[in-house]
Amino acid sequence: MTPPVRPSVATMTAEDVVCLHWPVDPDLLRPRLPTPLDLSLFDETAWLSVVAFGATDLRPRGTPARLGRSFSELRLQTYVWHRGTPGRYVFSVDAGDRPIAHLFRLTSRIPYVAADGRVERDDDGVHVVSRRDQLGMPPATFEATVTLDGESSAVDGRDRDRWIGGHGRVFGAAGGTLWALDVERETPAFRPATATLWENTLFDAAGVPTPSSEPAVRYSPSWPMHASLPWLVRQ
Incomplete structure (x- = not known):
């Protein structure tokens, strides 16, 4: 039985969401997962994703919008199972807000790292740096x-x-212990897109295999979501 989603305490809208998905040999990725997570496969293939967006209006749920914070996020993740529940294991989150990166790394054990970043849309497309x-x-x-x-x-x-x-469930293991939180969201109708990669050293930094194929690229202008408090995953 799938455990129920835990109550959400924070809200945020991801804007100009860019997703790049690469197929990866499961045997190459499986050693990078902490116990007790198992890889989740689609068509017998594991997937690595880079997801970039502008996090807007991040705040405790029910508080005024003026208290929200906005910054860029860049995530490297794969897809997993834990006791019948599908989730995402996050290798890194590069956040363009140093206090938020420090706070979230300490409280959620999701590996947030401070970065100088931006996600901007213009007539030519979406630029992620x-x-x-x-x-x-x-x-x-x-x-x-x-x-x-x-x-x-x-x-x-x-x-x-x-x-x-x-x-929907998010797993992170910064600091050596595995933690999780639930994210409520409706999957948007993604648009097809094409990516020109100018530079990408995320895979090397995380110690995961570098995919040899081109990614499947998706875009959504807006993706509202709500997150629960994190909890320790007992093995």
């Missing part, structure tokens, strides 16, 4: 330009998109 600048952490740079393909919201691979979007 993140340069990690936190002392004591492996350096990492990501820069890409994402161009939307056509006007339709329909995309090939939408079954995979729904599968990825269904992994």
